[in-house]
Amino acid sequence: MQKRINLTLLKRFWSIARLYWFGEEKWKARGLLAIITLMLVTYTVLSVILNQQRGSLITALSQMSEDEFWRGLLIYFGVILAYIPLFAGANYLIDLLGLFWRRWLTGRFLDNYFLDRAYYKLTSNGDIDNPDQRISQDVRSFTQDSLTFLLVTISSLFQVIGFSSQLWTISFPLVIFLFIYAIAGTLITVGVFGRALVRLNFEQLKREANFRFGLVRIRENAESIAFYQGENQEESQVKFRFDDVFDNFRRLILWQDLGLKSFTNSYQLITYAVPFLILAPRVFSGELEVGKVTEAQGAFLQIFFSLNLVVSRFQSLTEFGAGINRIYSFANYINLAKAEKEQTYISDYPTIERVNEEQIAVENLTLQTPNYQRTLVQNLTVEVPQNGGLLIMGASGCGKSSLLRAIAGLWESGSGKIVRPPLSEILFLPQRPYMILGSLREELIYPQTESNLSNEELANILEQVNLPHLIERFGSLNVEMNWGDVLSLGEQQRVAFARILINEPRYVVLDEATSALDVENEESLYEKLQTIAVTYVSVGHRPTLQKYHQIVLQLAEDQSWQVNPINLQK
Structure with missing residues (x-):
């Protein structure tokens, strides 16, 4: 069931995303993405060098080698000079590409929202609530979050490749342990917390929008409410909507804080001790330099957090998945995505x-x-x-x-x-x-x-x-x-x-x-x-x-x- 849900979510995501990446702005978008990817590759190489130099500095200190220490420190700061602007530049281009994508997709949603008076027909469709929120907030999340997740995944892949080769030369058992541990953690997270958090996040977005809509209606109809002296009823309605928000959010934080975060924190803290546990006997026997332990721990943690992408970002992923469902149903209604209907329905009712x-x-x-x-x-x-x-x-x-x-x-x-x-x-x-x-x-x-x-x-x-x-x-x-x-x-x-x-x-x-x-x-x-x-x-x-x-x-x-x-x- 979970596999089917994930595949459905991926299909819904792609039905909307492909419109931009294969549309009229595709070459500008792909060009920016290629530049960002090249910067991420360079960023990974510099990260590996920095981790290696940290290990060399520890070794030089333990061996009292002053020349090696100052030479290593010079290389370390030289790499940082290139590392910092590269990191800032990559983040800027990522945000810029997300902004271009949002502008394009918002324009398409607005075009179809007003086409054939879809905005009016939505008033009689109870399934598509709060189109204003879907166009403003959900489109923003869809473009920026999906781009962030994509590039984090690409960066994580590069980090796994770069640091695995470094860690393999120090201790291949650590590499094997990492992959098994990460896979087990991902399966537990998705299997135990997946469906509940996606459902609760979807419901939270809807209830928050309904609460905000109720407040907007009061502002727009303030004079009429004042004439009717309808404050008690309006306050009751708004509080009722907020109670919906409160009840769902209470269930959400129960799963999120007591469940997911408790698991992920304990799951991650264990990894800090694993390199010392495995490499300590080789250091005590003189087979391995002390600096190599620091280097191995740095590489180990980089690989772990890269492989641990689903577990560490699972809460954000569930919120993103809920947003995909909302924006997909809206896009499908206004014929933006032209996606295959999940149910084929032919009306038997007559039309004028x-x-x-x-x-x-x-x-x-x-x-x-x-x-x-x-x-x-x-x-x-x-x-x-x-x-x-x-x-x-x-x-x-x-x-x-x-x-x-x-x-x-x-x-x-x-x-x-x-x-x-x-x-x-x-x-x-x-x-x-x-x-x-x-x-x-x-x-x-x-x-x-x-x-x-x-x-x-x-x-x-x-x-x-x-x-x-x-x-x-x-x-x-x-x-x-x-x-x-x-x-x-x-x-x-x-x-x-x-x-x-x-x-x-x-x-x-x-x-x-x-x-x-x-x-x-x-x-x-x-x-x-x-x-x-x-x-x-x-x-x-x-x-x-x-x-x-x-x-x-x-x-x-x-x-x-x-x-x-x-x-x-x-």
Whole structure:
């Protein structure tokens, strides 16, 4: 079972790692890796020389050989002069390569996160929690830790080769003992502690993320919580999440500190005495110089810690393994790794057909919730008049906003056909507008990133949506603020309406986009909407909206519907 788990983990790791090492930056990455490897080889050679010189210094002291001592000391410091910058340079290049890898992989995750609205679809996927943590923290750990483990392994291999040849000339029984001892320790560590620590570390990452997410939600919804006086419930929820963190971490440190660390410490301490135990009889008989014992112990410990890589770093490896599982499931969901699915699942549920045409219409549409547990509308057929408006009305919960989600392609559950133009020609305005983190200019031109409109033209548009003093109030269009906090909901809705005049879409969908405005402001905005060549769909409750539309679609809670021209409304 453990072998299967390790192979699965390795396969998951490689499905993501190969994207970089065989991607467009592969030659830069491989070149840096080759330079680092060459530096590690040189580093190992210098380490062997230093260990040899330490033994020579001890021998020179024991034999009272002053010339040999000072000559050995000169060589020792000469090697150090090359050793220190080589060590620092290798570490710098390792961190630099990890940084390049992280930048590349983060970019790919973000590309796929926003592709086909995966970020939205993740909201209904309970298996992929906290994507923000996976992109920021797990990607960082994946790139930096995997590179560290790779190069530590390579360095350990070089150290084993270099110091084994040195130790073999002193005592080959020590070499044989080392390999047997290291293999036994690795098998015990993996077999006894492996599965438990991987599982506990995976769960710890998840619970820590849930705890942090709960705190973030309180900050983002502070005003609403304060109005409701919901402090007791919010505190209870956060403490409950922290209790999850506490309980799992208590089990983790039980395995980690009392179990794994107790074993590894005793396992490693034994090795310090082994060289003396084996070589002491040869020193007492005069067969071996005293300095050779120091040299043998240095080589012995270097080989031991190199062979002991899994045991000494096992806690870090289990954390890394938990991170691989999290980042793999996320990458698999957003189709980044294109890895083979562990389970092949073909949905038997129907999906809505979509047709691109220069109109908005639905034909025989039956709309269901994403989990297919509730039907909202049955066999709906309606067409939005070109350069005119459709008003959707009905009781709360009857499917008005859900119909807009289906038109936008966010919901696909159901049957029938939705006809619409490309999404690039449609601007959607939700009830609570999205306020970006940026300047007032960027806020107005959103979702565009650039606009040729001058400051005067933007000021004129603000005046048309009844926000004439907004620029004067904040000083300029370039000021950056948290607009969701400093603007009222009514002001935010008028800023969102200004985006229609700035972006000039051919189609607009408004989901109660004027609900926070008084009737006078609402009528002013809809009158402005009627003066431009735009086809629009509105969701609203106020009867005063009807005169700005040609058709009313009335939805009912029993899944029925009715379409009436406005001139038939009394």
